[in-house]
Amino acid sequence: SQTIHQWPATLVQPVGSPLSLECTVEGTSNPNLYWYRQAAGRGLQLLFYSVGIGQISSEVPQNLSASRPQDRQFILSSKKLLLSDSGFYLCAWSSANSYEQYFGPGTRLTVT
Amino acid sequence: AQSVTQLDSQVPVFEEAPVELRCNYSSSVSVYLFWYVQYPNQGLQLLLKYLSGSTLVKGINGFEAEFNKSQTSFHLRKPSVHISDTAEYFCAVSLPPRRALTFGSGTRLQVQP
Numbered sequence: 001s002q003t004i005h006q007w008p009a010t011l012v013q014p015v016g017s018p019l020s021l022e023c024t025v026e027g028t029s030n031p032n033l034y035w036y037r038q039a040a041g042r043g044l045q046l047l048f049y050s051v052g053i054g055q056i057s058s059e060v061p062q063n064l065s066a067s068r069p070q071d072r073q074f075i076l077s078s079k080k081l082l083l084s085d086s087g088f089y090l091c092a093w094s095s096a097n098s099y100e101q102y103f104g105p106g107t108r109l110t111v112t
Numbered sequence: 113a114q115s116v117t118q119l120d121s122q123v124p125v126f127e128e129a130p131v132e133l134r135c136n137y138s139s140s141v142s143v144y145l146f147w148y149v150q151y152p153n154q155g156l157q158l159l160l161k162y163l164s165g166s167t168l169v170k171g172i173n174g175f176e177a178e179f180n181k182s183q184t185s186f187h188l189r190k191p192s193v194h195i196s197d198t199a200e201y202f203c204a205v206s207l208p209p210r211r212a213l214t215f216g217s218g219t220r221l222q223v224q225p
Contacts, residue, residue, distance in 0.1 A: 006155075
């Protein structure tokens with residue numbers, strides 16, 4: 001069966017520091033991968049999605065970036081965090097020929 | 113572009129009572145519809161989905177939803193809720209061929225003893 005992992009589970013970082021969140025999927029190949037952010041009172045916002053290695057689409061202009069160095073690895077990064085980057089970051093995957101997405105456990109990021 | 117509206121931000125209900133969580137969407141073309149549940153500090157779990165076929169869709173944990181194309185709705189129902197159903201519920205749509213999901217703002221279901 002397929003499993004999706006995210007780490008770290010929680011993170012507290014000062015403003016201006018870099019960020020790297022990692023997501024990996026097991027038990028499937030060539031998945032579509034997604035990063036969402038869930039900020040307090042603002043619902044779920046799609047940040048990036050990827051249909052293959054090195055293929056990244058950005059949904060919202062911001063100081064975050066994403067990379068997909070391997071088929072089942074998706075990384076969310078920032079060079080300098082802002083207070084507004086605080087939130088719950090969720091990674092999700094779907095198979096290439098289906099529409100339902102399956103979510104990881106999430107990373108709680110607090111920028112201080 | 114599609115959008116999703118969840119009409120109730122919070123729904124309090126007593127244990128063993130029925131519940132309906134409302135979801136409406138706007139799209140000029142056919143969409144795929146989903147309900148997800150989120151327990152505190154956890155990721156989202158897929159409850160059920162409508163892709164095509166029967167408009168009444170059954171999911172996990174005794175939930176079901178009915179797709180109504182004329183009213184552009186996909187309301188979630190459960191005939192008898194349990195304390196363990198207390199969580200946030202999200203309705204989402206996907207507009208083929210784009211596979212990214214657009215979510216509603218969520219409904220917090222609070223089941224009281």
